[in-house]
Amino acid sequence: MFGYYVDLALRSMKRNAVLTALMVTTLAVGIGACITTLTVYSVLSGDPLPDRSARLFYPRIDPVPEAAQSLKKDKPASIMTYTDAMNLVRARKAQLQAAMALATVTVSPQGASSFPFKESAIITTPDFFAMFDAPFQYGGGWSAADGANQAHEVVIAKALNDKLYGGKDSVGQTVQIDKHDFRIAGVLKHWAPEPRFYALDLGPHTYGDGDGIFMPLQTALSKSIGISPINVFCFQDNADMSHLQTAPCAAFGVWVQLERASDATAYRRFLSDYVQEQIAAGRMHYPAVSLRNLTQRLSHEGVVPQDVRLQVWLAFGFLLICVVNTVGLLLAKCLRRAREIGVRRALGASRRHIFAQFMVEAGLIGIAGGLLGLGFAELGVLNVRHQPTEYASLAHMHPCMFALTFLVALAASLFAGLLPAWRACTVAPAPQIKST
Amino acid sequence: MDIQPIFRSLRKHRIPATLIVLEIALACAVLCNAVFMMSQRFEHLTLGNAIDERGISIITVDGVDTSPNISAIPRDLAALRRIDGVKAAAVVDSFPLSENSWESGLSTTPAQHNDVNTSFYPVGQGAEKALGLRLLQGRFFTSAEYAAGTVKNYTPNSPVTVITQRYAQLRWPQQDALGKALYSGIQRLTVIGVVANVLAPSLAVNGANGEYNSIFMPVNYASSLPYYVLRSAPGDRVRVLQEAIKTLRKLRPQEIVSGDVFSDFRGRYFASTHSTLSTLGFVCLVMLAVTAVGIVGLSSFWVAQRRHTIGIRRALGATRHDILRYFQVENFLLTTIGIAFGMLLAYGVGLLLMQYYELPRLPWTYLPVGAVVLWVIGQLAVLGPALRAAAVPPVVATRSM
Numbered sequence: 001m002f003g004y005y006v007d008l009a010l011r012s013m014k015r016n017a018v019l020t021a022l023m024v025t026t027l028a029v030g031i032g033a034c035i036t037t038l039t040v041y042s043v044l045s046g047d048p049l050p051d052r053s054a055r056l057f058y059p060r061i062d063p064v065p066e067a068a069q070s071l072k073k074d075k076p077a078s079i080m081t082y083t084d085a086m087n088l089v090r091a092r093k094a095q096l097q098a099a100m101a102l103a104t105v106t107v108s109p110q111g112a113s114s115f116p117f118k119e120s121a122i123i124t125t126p127d128f129f130a131m132f133d134a135p136f137q138y139g140g141g142w143s144a145a146d147g148a149n150q151a152h153e154v155v156i157a158k159a160l161n162d163k164l165y166g167g168k169d170s171v172g173q174t175v176q177i178d179k180h181d182f183r184i185a186g187v188l189k190h191w192a193p194e195p196r197f198y199a200l201d202l203g204p205h206t207y208g209d210g211d212g213i214f215m216p217l218q219t220a221l222s223k224s225i226g227i228s229p230i231n232v233f234c235f236q237d238n239a240d241m242s243h244l245q246t247a248p249c250a251a252f253g254v255w256v257q258l259e260r261a262s263d264a265t266a267y268r269r270f271l272s273d274y275v276q277e278q279i280a281a282g283r284m285h286y287p288a289v290s291l292r293n294l295t296q297r298l299s300h301e302g303v304v305p306q307d308v309r310l311q312v313w314l315a316f317g318f319l320l321i322c323v324v325n326t327v328g329l330l331l332a333k334c335l336r337r338a339r340e341i342g343v344r345r346a347l348g349a350s351r352r353h354i355f356a357q358f359m360v361e362a363g364l365i366g367i368a369g370g371l372l373g374l375g376f377a378e379l380g381v382l383n384v385r386h387q388p389t390e391y392a393s394l395a396h397m398h399p400c401m402f403a404l405t406f407l408v409a410l411a412a413s414l415f416a417g418l419l420p421a422w423r424a425c426t427v428a429p430a431p432q433i434k435s436t
Numbered sequence: 437m438d439i440q441p442i443f444r445s446l447r448k449h450r451i452p453a454t455l456i457v458l459e460i461a462l463a464c465a466v467l468c469n470a471v472f473m474m475s476q477r478f479e480h481l482t483l484g485n486a487i488d489e490r491g492i493s494i495i496t497v498d499g500v501d502t503s504p505n506i507s508a509i510p511r512d513l514a515a516l517r518r519i520d521g522v523k524a525a526a527v528v529d530s531f532p533l534s535e536n537s538w539e540s541g542l543s544t545t546p547a548q549h550n551d552v553n554t555s556f557y558p559v560g561q562g563a564e565k566a567l568g569l570r571l572l573q574g575r576f577f578t579s580a581e582y583a584a585g586t587v588k589n590y591t592p593n594s595p596v597t598v599i600t601q602r603y604a605q606l607r608w609p610q611q612d613a614l615g616k617a618l619y620s621g622i623q624r625l626t627v628i629g630v631v632a633n634v635l636a637p638s639l640a641v642n643g644a645n646g647e648y649n650s651i652f653m654p655v656n657y658a659s660s661l662p663y664y665v666l667r668s669a670p671g672d673r674v675r676v677l678q679e680a681i682k683t684l685r686k687l688r689p690q691e692i693v694s695g696d697v698f699s700d701f702r703g704r705y706f707a708s709t710h711s712t713l714s715t716l717g718f719v720c721l722v723m724l725a726v727t728a729v730g731i732v733g734l735s736s737f738w739v740a741q742r743r744h745t746i747g748i749r750r751a752l753g754a755t756r757h758d759i760l761r762y763f764q765v766e767n768f769l770l771t772t773i774g775i776a777f778g779m780l781l782a783y784g785v786g787l788l789l790m791q792y793y794e795l796p797r798l799p800w801t802y803l804p805v806g807a808v809v810l811w812v813i814g815q816l817a818v819l820g821p822a823l824r825a826a827a828v829p830p831v832v833a834t835r836s837m
Contacts, residue, residue: 019733022729022733026726026729026730029722029726030726033719106498106692108690115692116498116690116691116692117692118498118692179690306793306794307712309793310789310793314466314470314719317462317465317466317785318466318719318723320462321459321462321463321466321723321726321727322726324455324458324459324462324730325459325726325727325729325730325733326730327455328452328455328456328459328730328731328733328734329729329730329733329734331451331452331455331734331737332733332734332736332737332738335737335741336737336740387708387711388704388707388708388711389708419451423451
């Protein structure tokens, strides 16, 4: 019977070519819009470190000492002072911990004809690489002793290594950053987590090509080098931003790795105790602390840009409009064949058969709409790639989006076909056969 | 025109009538909100900026030296002023739409009670000519004030400032701003001049209606002033820019020198606004087309379904014009009901957007816009089927049952 219905549906589609084409296009446009926005959304909201995102935590405390000014009055701030960040890192209460900030530095290549250029840099402590599983191609990171001694060592990214040394093993070479010489301790393989979760609160460009330079925190902040982070918030007037180690300014984020849930509870308690100590010493005022892991941060903190989320809803609204219009067109198409329905009913088809016949027809239109919608979605994603946003180059259709397209298309068309199919099966056969 | 028979007939054909009402309502809801979002973005694009936008080129010199070379800047400016076509040149710390900004809360009393987020524009001597600022009241800075002003650790220590007119009206409504004081921490700034509205470096950073919260401060060349502003005739801009970049690269071989005409900065700043605007516009057009197609298709069928009724009416004496009028009025009624629901839906969607996406509330003036557009579309969509219906000959009534 199913094959017979498909045959009937195809014949009817051929007979009402224009109407069918309109229906398929209407559905396809709505599906294309939905799949385009869903593709962009899924690319941006993906988990950058799925194997360890539940074990990486971001502690937050409120660094301001007075009741007057606070970064956010109802929840702890997202960055902390150098003193607090280093206290947490030195306490070593988690398996791994690192403090970090984001900065922009100038790299001066050695060649006479090369111009200096800007590069994005992460200033951090040695656990950074192990905690985030940053892959090394050559060499490795620096040691804690190197950090404490303000050694002039850096780790550079693959892109920078390709640009300066043609991709060769450059460990041990010297690179001039901000007019100071640094020894290259290691070169990373291509590593650009999307979103760049470790710098969510430290600066812009959540989506991009990753950072080029990784430098020890103490070295960067030392008097001779004097690198200044991008996001600095000072909560007292006349703060001396060139001496962040002691200034009343927040600029640093801390990430910790905690293996088990009990470790997380213990760390939260340690954090509360630490804050209570600082309040007693008069350095802080607000006791609130927060300890969220990466999974929670990604889902609760609106990493995906607002525009993208809004577009997903707009696309679904658009799909609804397309479905409603398809219902009208399907109704027109089905009821035009009232005589044919009457004949079938008179020959013994039950209402259920008629209903099934028209649902199959709607399903076929859905599949055709899905195919065309896939084409529209590809065009849509292509259009997103050409937009002036930072995530433009990430927009690509996933294989699982193909399956989703047909799922959405079938669901939409079957839903649209419900009313016309029901209306068709309630057609009374007698008047249809009587008329000429 | 008798409306009663139309209503009675609608009750018999509930499904097509409901579908048309639903199609119109949804289209109205989406249209009103989309047009509102588009007009907001369009407003942003048309914000005025009282500097010589078409004549300005900006060159960025990214030095690594955190201790500025005091003699370098006058030497650079002298060389730049020698370029043919340069009307004025100066150095500044930031410029409108640069996204590189420094804001702080300023209050009108020493006790810091009414802080308003304000963008600071530290500028070097001659900036008012280079930028093309339009003085409305008071005066610009004197050479002495330029020489004395510095910025240390993001704290200004020059005692005078020139503010924009919008900012003056915001802080001291209905009063003369000249001579009034602004307080940043312990530093007191006296207003000595008011200029025509200049945009802040970033439009969103000072909150709603804060696009013009800008104040200018005089600083000497010992401060960080990485941007060279050159003013020339619009036709000379590109050539002047290329020559200036070449000159500066020779004078400053260790630094990164790059530049653009101001129009390009504006273009880059609003690039995503432009693309959102065109995306929304495209979506609206496609949606209206889909709605029109849906209404045409459904109406064609629905009118054809009532062929026999039309034949009877014609046989009883109705003219073609009467039939046409009947269907147009029927469509008008359905569209009106659809628009009524659509406006409620549009307002509801607007409230949701306001709550979850912090968009401003949909003003009620946008609802009639959607209504008019959909009325027009509805009438046009039913015109074809209605004309075909009017062409049904009376003899149809006498044939088949």
